[in-house]
Amino acid sequence: MSGRPMPVDAVPVDAVPVNALQGALAAEHGAIWAYGVVAAFVSGRLGAQLAQATSAHQAQRDATERVLIDAGALPVPPEPGYLTPEPVTDAASALRLAITAETDAAAAWRSVVERSPADPDLRGAALEALTGAAVRATRWRASAGTSPVTVPFPGAP
Numbered sequence: 001m002s003g004r005p006m007p008v009d010a011v012p013v014d015a016v017p018v019n020a021l022q023g024a025l026a027a028e029h030g031a032i033w034a035y036g037v038v039a040a041f042v043s044g045r046l047g048a049q050l051a052q053a054t055s056a057h058q059a060q061r062d063a064t065e066r067v068l069i070d071a072g073a074l075p076v077p078p079e080p081g082y083l084t085p086e087p088v089t090d091a092a093s094a095l096r097l098a099i100t101a102e103t104d105a106a107a108a109w110r111s112v113v114e115r116s117p118a119d120p121d122l123r124g125a126a127l128e129a130l131t132g133a134a135v136r137a138t139r140w141r142a143s144a145g146t147s148p149v150t151v152p153f154p155g156a157p
Contacts, residue, residue, distance in 0.1 A: 016073075017112060017115035017122075020108075021064055021067060021068055022073070024108040025064045027109075029077075029079065030101060031053075032058060034100070035057065038094045038098045038101075041088060042094055042095070049140075053136050057105070063125075084097055095144035102136045102137035102140060103155075105129070106154045109126050110130050113127050133154065134154030134155070138150050
């Protein structure tokens with residue numbers, strides 16, 4: 001995800017888009033869970049990519065929780081389990097799940113970007129999270145042999 005942690009002290013509490021951040025946090029929880037499933041099916045050659053994606057989502061989850069707590073909100077917890085868009089039974093379906101997880105994260109972070117005009121630091125961090133998700137989705141599409149590899153507006157409905 002982003003190399004820059006989400007700014008905690010720089011965000012005025014009343015400028016924090018709590019609902020959008022809760023949605024982004026929920027997407028991060030879902031992505032972390034999805035990567036646990038993906039790990040059971042992808043080959044060793046994708047191990048480094050999988051590890052990087054998982055740790056990026058874990059770091060983004062932790063930073064988002066800190067911002068929410070500092071804003072006085074109780075962060076949404078992860079669900080006990082998640083529905084996948086299709087059964088995950090092999091490497092191909094696992095890669096499609098990884099693409100879905102990143103697409104969902106991009107959409108959630110786009111919502112934060114759209115709702116953070118008053119705080120350039122938070123908006124910048126959300127944009128980095130959106131960009132990170134878009135780049136990872138592109139890498140997974142390339143690994144899966146999916147075309148097109150990129151999408152014109154990541155996170156757009």
